[in-house]
Amino acid sequence: MTNNNPKSIEDKLGLLQYRTDEGNSHISVDQEKFKADPIKAILFACPAKVYEEDEKTGECLINYENCVECGTCHVVAPEYVNWFYPEGGKGVHYRYG
Amino acid sequence: MDDEFEVLIIGAGPAGISAAIALARAGVEVVVLERGEYPGAKNVYGGIMFTHQLLKLLPDCLDEAPFERKVTRRRFGALAGDREVALDVKVGHWRDKPYNHTMTALRGRSDRWFAEQAEAEGAQVFAGFMVSELIVEDGRVVGVKVKPGDDEMRAKVVISGEGAQAFLARQVGLMAPRLPQRHMITNVKEVIGLPKEKIEDRFLLEDGEGVAMEYFGEPVKGLFGMGFVYTNEESVSIGLGLTVHDLMTSKETLNDHLEYFKNLPTIRKLIEGGESLEYAAHMIPEYGYNHVPKLSMPGLLLVGDTAGFVNGSLYHEGTNLAMGSGLMAAETIIEAKEAGHDIGSAEALVPYRQKLENSFVLKDMKKFRKAPDFFNNKPHILRDYPPNVTQWIEDYFTISETPKSEVERNIVNKVKKDIGLFRLVKDMIGVGRSVR
Numbered sequence: 001m002t003n004n005n006p007k008s009i010e011d012k013l014g015l016l017q018y019r020t021d022e023g024n025s026h027i028s029v030d031q032e033k034f035k036a037d038p039i040k041a042i043l044f045a046c047p048a049k050v051y052e053e054d055e056k057t058g059e060c061l062i063n064y065e066n067c068v069e070c071g072t073c074h075v076v077a078p079e080y081v082n083w084f085y086p087e088g089g090k091g092v093h094y095r096y097g
Numbered sequence: 098m099d100d101e102f103e104v105l106i107i108g109a110g111p112a113g114i115s116a117a118i119a120l121a122r123a124g125v126e127v128v129v130l131e132r133g134e135y136p137g138a139k140n141v142y143g144g145i146m147f148t149h150q151l152l153k154l155l156p157d158c159l160d161e162a163p164f165e166r167k168v169t170r171r172r173f174g175a176l177a178g179d180r181e182v183a184l185d186v187k188v189g190h191w192r193d194k195p196y197n198h199t200m201t202a203l204r205g206r207s208d209r210w211f212a213e214q215a216e217a218e219g220a221q222v223f224a225g226f227m228v229s230e231l232i233v234e235d236g237r238v239v240g241v242k243v244k245p246g247d248d249e250m251r252a253k254v255v256i257s258g259e260g261a262q263a264f265l266a267r268q269v270g271l272m273a274p275r276l277p278q279r280h281m282i283t284n285v286k287e288v289i290g291l292p293k294e295k296i297e298d299r300f301l302l303e304d305g306e307g308v309a310m311e312y313f314g315e316p317v318k319g320l321f322g323m324g325f326v327y328t329n330e331e332s333v334s335i336g337l338g339l340t341v342h343d344l345m346t347s348k349e350t351l352n353d354h355l356e357y358f359k360n361l362p363t364i365r366k367l368i369e370g371g372e373s374l375e376y377a378a379h380m381i382p383e384y385g386y387n388h389v390p391k392l393s394m395p396g397l398l399l400v401g402d403t404a405g406f407v408n409g410s411l412y413h414e415g416t417n418l419a420m421g422s423g424l425m426a427a428e429t430i431i432e433a434k435e436a437g438h439d440i441g442s443a444e445a446l447v448p449y450r451q452k453l454e455n456s457f458v459l460k461d462m463k464k465f466r467k468a469p470d471f472f473n474n475k476p477h478i479l480r481d482y483p484p485n486v487t488q489w490i491e492d493y494f495t496i497s498e499t500p501k502s503e504v505e506r507n508i509v510n511k512v513k514k515d516i517g518l519f520r521l522v523k524d525m526i527g528v529g530r531s532v533r
Contacts, residue, residue: 004371004372004373005371005372005373006373007356008352009350009352012287012352012373012376013376015373015374015375015376016375016376019134039345041345044348044349044350045283045341045344045345045350045351047283047285047350047351047352047378048378049350068376068377068378069139070141070283070378070379070380071261071262071276071380072281072283072341072344072378072380074276075275075276075278075281075283075341075380076278076341076344076345078275078276084229084264085132085227085229085262085264086227087227087244087245088132088225088226088227088243088244088245089132089133089134089224089225089226089245091139092139093133093134093138094137094138094139094140094141094204094205094375094377095205095374095375096203096204096205096288096332096374096375096377097137097138097139097140097141097142097203097204097205097208097375097377
């Protein structure tokens, strides 16, 4: 496969345009409840790899700038994911949709 | 209040813009707030624009609308391993206007065009403004809070076409606070660029014709969901979706599922040599008729995906239900205004639900009302039938010196072993009932 055909999620997110709201995350996670969740399904259920587990602290790292705004995370874990839209004009910017 | 609008619409998708066009044309003052940088910048779907409601609004638009291809071929395939068994429907005269009311479209272009039509009718469309909250006073929605800026905007009626997340509908209690994991489907999609001639050769299409292919079984490993391939003018949209519940069960990422689907021997050649242009993800609210939210309260109407107006079944219609609901929301308000009523009052908004019940929107959803729960409660149907049925059919068509009568006996024995005759009959009746 050539570069025209990315397979990894990182490369696919690289195809997207974003208007990142620098320093202003539209997502927050209740870290204690995240740590207590044995399944942590948001780590794989998010289609844009926004959530990663910090190996040392066990905390949830939030790459909010990757977010493609589908909303899956807060359906998966409404108990501890607080997800809302970015401010108007910010966030992912689809050209095809 | 002197800065109060008559109608404020949240979201410049097919539902909101349909309402805006109808209202503006009837002389109602209407403003649309869209959180994307332009209408379409946040809007994602599989790929089919069903146009019968659009043509009610803009009867001559099919020549100028920036759509992709006229769908003359629909295919429903069961995949298992390297096998495919499909129902392939091709109708030549679907290439004639109005193209069976089925066209592929890319929303970045088409929603932008659609919003321009609303502006031409006199609606004001403001992009780049996100509604963060509804303002409720004495049990009536009287306006919205907008970001950036924390400004307030007031209106006699708010129409929420916010989309699948339905934050605002949940805020005011028209829906349960949490979205249901078994009825919310997360879809991922890639748009893959290919030359026009290659698409038409590969998919057996005449100039400008398109195909919609949908796949059950292997693409989603027997879970509740499906894969799809839709042809655009110079690209192919390929993707798949799973209920959040089954996505969580699968323990795999949707990108891994998508790569698996793209590389199946039956699929690979369709997109070979293409260039990935965009990756996207979006949710579809397949609540079904039995779980549709409350559709209005004083000062507020819900339209489109916000209200779960999706015909799951085999049709996979959404855009037409969205546009139809937008039209009926507008009609409700226009009729109340003409009768001299307060257009946001509870009484004025009551006919909205009845209009939907009398139309294809809720009639079709009612017909298929048992399907979402049926397939959720009987996961073995989507898991066991695609591999087994395609195997029986493979056996039937396998050429060897085994006498055909023996081949048939062997298949019947396999059916008994794989599923069981009693269960087969029971499942068929169940499937039949779920769509009747």
